Amino acid sequence: xxxxxxxxxxxxxxxxxxxxxxxxxxxxxxxxxxxxxxxxxxxxxxxxxxxxxxxxxxxxxxxxxxxxxxxxxxxxxxxxxxxxxxxxxxxxxxxxxxxxxxxxxxxxxxxxxxxxxxxxxxxxxxxxxxxxxxxxxxxxxxxxxxxxxxxxxxxxxxxxxxxxxxxxxxxxxxxxxxxxxxxxxxxxxxxxxxxxxxxxxxxxxxxxxxxxxxxxxxxxxxxxxxxxxxxxxxxxxxxxxxxxxxxxxxxxxxxxxxxxxxxxxxxxxxxxxxxxxxxxxxxxxxxxxxxxxxx
Amino acid sequence: xxxxxxxxxxxxxxxxxxxxxxxxxxxxxxxxxxxxxxxxxxxxxxxxxxxxxxxxxxxxxxxxxxxxxxxxxxxxxxxxxxxxxxxxxxxxxxxxxxxxxxxxxxxxxxxxxxxxxxxxxxxxxxxxxxxxxxxxxxxxxxxxxxxxxxxxxxxxxxxxxxxxxxxxxxxxxxxxxxxxxxxxxxxxxxxxxxxxxxxxxxxxxxxxxxxxxxxxxxxxxxxxxxxxxxxxxxxxxxxxxxxxxxxxxxxxxxxxxxxxx
Numbered sequence: 107x108x109x110x111x112x113x114x115x116x117x118x119x120x121x122x123x124x125x126x127x128x129x130x131x132x133x134x135x136x137x138x139x140x141x142x143x144x145x146x147x148x149x150x151x152x153x154x155x156x157x158x159x160x161x162x163x164x165x166x167x168x169x170x171x172x173x174x175x176x177x178x179x180x181x182x183x184x185x186x187x188x189x190x191x192x193x194x195x196x197x198x199x200x201x202x203x204x205x206x207x208x209x210x211x212x213x214x215x216x217x218x219x220x221x222x223x224x225x226x227x228x229x230x231x232x233x234x235x236x237x238x239x240x241x242x243x244x245x246x247x248x249x250x251x252x253x254x255x256x257x258x259x260x261x262x263x264x265x266x267x268x269x270x271x272x273x274x275x276x277x278x279x280x281x282x283x284x285x286x287x288x289x290x291x292x293x294x295x296x297x298x299x300x301x302x303x304x305x306x307x308x309x310x311x312x313x314x315x316x317x318x319x320x321x322x323x324x325x326x327x328x329x330x331x332x333x334x335x336x337x338x339x340x341x342x343x344x345x346x347x348x349x350x351x352x353x354x355x356x357x358x359x360x361x362x363x364x365x366x367x368x369x370x371x372x373x374x375x376x377x378x379x380x381x382x383x384x385x386x387x388x389x390x391x392x393x394x395x396x397x398x399x400x401x
Numbered sequence: 402x403x404x405x406x407x408x409x410x411x412x413x414x415x416x417x418x419x420x421x422x423x424x425x426x427x428x429x430x431x432x433x434x435x436x437x438x439x440x441x442x443x444x445x446x447x448x449x450x451x452x453x454x455x456x457x458x459x460x461x462x463x464x465x466x467x468x469x470x471x472x473x474x475x476x477x478x479x480x481x482x483x484x485x486x487x488x489x490x491x492x493x494x495x496x497x498x499x500x501x502x503x504x505x506x507x508x509x510x511x512x513x514x515x516x517x518x519x520x521x522x523x524x525x526x527x528x529x530x531x532x533x534x535x536x537x538x539x540x541x542x543x544x545x546x547x548x549x550x551x552x553x554x555x556x557x558x559x560x561x562x563x564x565x566x567x568x569x570x571x572x573x574x575x576x577x578x579x580x581x582x583x584x585x586x587x588x589x590x591x592x593x594x595x596x597x598x599x600x601x602x603x604x605x606x607x608x609x610x611x612x613x614x615x616x617x618x619x620x621x622x623x624x625x626x627x628x629x630x631x632x633x634x635x636x637x638x639x640x641x642x643x644x645x646x647x648x649x650x651x652x653x654x655x656x657x658x659x660x661x662x
Contacts, residue, residue, distance in 0.1 A: 193565065210568075217569045223562045227584040227660045236580055237570040270660070290570065 140294060140328040141167040141190055145199035148185050159185045161354040162199070165347065169293075172320070172329040174339035176391070177349030177358075183332040184220075184298055186349075190330060191215050191296050204293060213241040216287035218297040222279040224271040224286075231267040234258065234286045241290040257289040260319055277308035281315070288319055297331035301338065310371060313341055317368070336387050340380065341369060348390045359390055440631045448631040463623065465615060471639065474617040477533075478605050481540025482598055488541075489548035489597075490590060494582065496549070497556025510549060518543040518604045522611055532612035536605070543604045547596035555589025556582055587658045595651035602644045 143165040149158045160182040167173050175183045188194035189201050192211040201208040203215065211217075224233050234254045242250055258264050261281040271279055280300060287295055300316075301309045320327060333339050339346045346361045363383060365374060374380050393399070425442045432441040440448075456468030495502045518539045525535030563585060567577045609618025617640060624632035 191569065193568070211571070213569075213571045217565075219562070219565065219569075221562060223566050225563060225566065225581065225584070228580070236572075236576065237566075240570050240572045240576055272660075286570075 138169055139166050139202075140169040140171070140204065141165070141330070142202040143186075143189070143199070144202065146186075146189055146196040146201060147198040148182070148189060148194060149197045158197075158354045159352060161356055163357060165357065165360075167328055167330065169328055170325050171345065172331070172343045173345050173347060174343035175330065175332045175347045175349060176334060176336065176339050176387070177355070178351050178391070179334070181349045181352045182355040183349055187296055187298060187330060187332050190294070191217050193217075213290050214292055215294045215296055216290055216292035218280075218283045218287045218295070218300045220298045220300070220302065222271070222283045224279060224282055226271050229268050229270055230263055230274070230282050231258065233271070233282055234289050237286045238289050253289055253291075257285040260288070260322065261285045261315060275308075276304050277312060280304065280312060284312075284316065284319065288323075292327070294328045294330070297329065299332050299334070301335070302333075309335075309338070313338060314371065317342065321368070336384060336391070340365070340383055340387070341371060341374065346387065348387065361386060361390075438630075440634065445631045445634050448629070449635050452632070452635065462614070467620065467635075467639070470615060470617050470620040471643065473615045474605050474609065475643070477536055477609075477616065478540055478598070478601050481537045482544045482601050484537070485541040485544025485597065485601075486548055486594060489545045489593070490552050493549045493552025493590075493593070494556050494578075494586070497553040497586070498582065503553065503557075510546065513542075514546045514550075519607055519611065522608065532614055536608045536612045536616075539608050540601050540605060543601045544597040547600065548590065548593035551589045551593030551596070552586060555586030558589075559585050584660070588655065588660075591651060591655045591658055595648065595655060598647050598651060599644065602640075602647055606640060 143163055146163045147158060147161045149156050163186060175186060177183050185194055189196050190203065190208065192208045192215070195209075225236070228236065231254060234257060235250065238250050238253050242253070245253075255264075258267055261284060263278065263281055263285065266274065266278060271282070274282070284300070301312050304312060316329075320329065329342075331339075331342065340363055343363055346363060348358045348361060350356050350358045361383060365377065365379060365383075388395075428439075428442050432439050452467045456466045458464075458466040459469060492506065496506050497503070521539050521542050522535055525538035526532065529535055529538060559582065563581050566572075567581055572580070605616070606618035606621065609616035610622045613619055613622075617636060621633055621636045624630075624636065
């Protein structure tokens with residue numbers, strides 16, 4: 107499985123340059139900027155006038171990087187991410203993805219939604235197949251089926267392929283959603299609080315699964331995730347973007363996570379660097395640590 | 402488990418028998434009170450047996466068996482209902498997904514929906530030059546409204562969540578209709594169809610009284626002219642039972658199409 111992936115990407119690199127389809131160009135060049143957010147503000151018209159959600163955000167994300175956006179509820183984390191996906195159009199500024207200005211959603215950016223968003227009338231297999239079918243129009247049916255099988259296997263859902271979403275646990279639903287996003291082979295993966303609804307144990311194993319999929323693809327995919335879980339952000343990300351509270355939210359600070367990969371969930375917590383980063387994030391996000399601080 | 406199921410079945414059978422008994426009791430009392438003007442259950446039962454002995458006889462245009470009458474009514478309802486649904490479902494989907502279509506068609510629907518379908522009968526006669534066409538025409542009109550409104554409602558209430566899936570993965574218009582719009586709206590559409598067929602079955606009786614010829618409605622009117630109240634009572638029961646069966650049928654389909662999130 108793993109070797110197979112490596113071979114595929116080698117072929118892609120050797121043939122290089124000429125190949126420029128939306129789905130595999132990132133294999134040619136893993137250097138450079140993947141996402142460039144330039145001066146982005148988003149405002150909505152409400153009954154009380156215009157409300158600005160995020161204001162003058164600048165952020166560059168490199169190819170193959172994992173970036174976590176963290177902040178309090180309602181600070182505009184999701185809005186910021188939706189400007190990357192194209193679901194939200196910036197009122198000011200622009201987002202450049204792979205050297206193109208974002209004008210709307212594109213399968214080049216896979217999205218894993220907060221509430222899984224599986225179609226309840228389709229089986230696990232069909233949920234992934236329809237996405238693959240919509241994105242890879244030129245491929246033959248046999249190839250599309252193989253892609254679905256491969257991704258189902260990567261998340262260990264082959265035995266559950268004919269089940270409907272309602273028959274799955276929360277963790278399994280999220281696996282399907284992640285497999286669906288990976289199956290269309292986007293260069294960028296956007297995850298909106300993907301593990302928020304899962305229990306702590308399932309969450310931990312999902313983190314490892316996500317990194318496994320990222321590794322299988324030679325760490326070529328850029329991953330941006332919104333979260334409010336500090337431990338999750340440290341374990342997964344290369345950089346953590348801490349947001350100010352809204353309205354008119356801005357970036358408070360960007361924290362680098364220079365912890366070595368592959369990271370081990372059990373060992374990582376004992377590293378002094380981990381504790382240092384954890385503390386830094388806590389003090390950025392939380393002002394009051396005990397009831398004494400409240401006086 | 403199986404045993405519990407059987408006990409439950411036995412009870413519902415018992416209740417059914419009790420309600421049948423209640424009906425016969427009230428009927429009997431009314432028959433006695435009207436001094437036989439309303440025929441008694443026993444007298445009606447005799448005529449019913451006679452009618453059932455040869456339900457499909459055909460002795461010319463004004464004398465046909467109850468089976469033939471019923472079959473013709475069901476056929477008309479089926480044709481009119483199918484035509485109405487074929488118009489209502491696509492139009493409802495258009496109205497539910499497009500604001501302009503909703504604004505254009507909704508006022509028309511609101512105005513014509515409360516009109517008794519029988520009011521359309523003369524227009525049907527004018528258009529088709531025969532009673533058969535006119536009857537099917539009014540059933541078609543009848544079958545439009547509930548299906549149209551329910552389909553439009555179902556389609557317009559597709560959650561943003563599913564629309565986002567469609568945009569995020571670049572679904573084509575066709576894929577969106579087939580994989581998201583129709584599956585999501587299907588329970589609503591079936592509800593609309595179920596209501597439509599109920600009204601259509603009610604309207605066919607009145608329609609056939611106007612059109613004459615053949616059909617269960619005509620049979621009721623013809624029996625009144627022949628002063629055979631037994632036949633009218635039998636026809637009422639049969640109309641009720643067929644209506645119930647149609648409803649049960651759509652209820653079954655409805656249960657099959659409901660999905661859970």
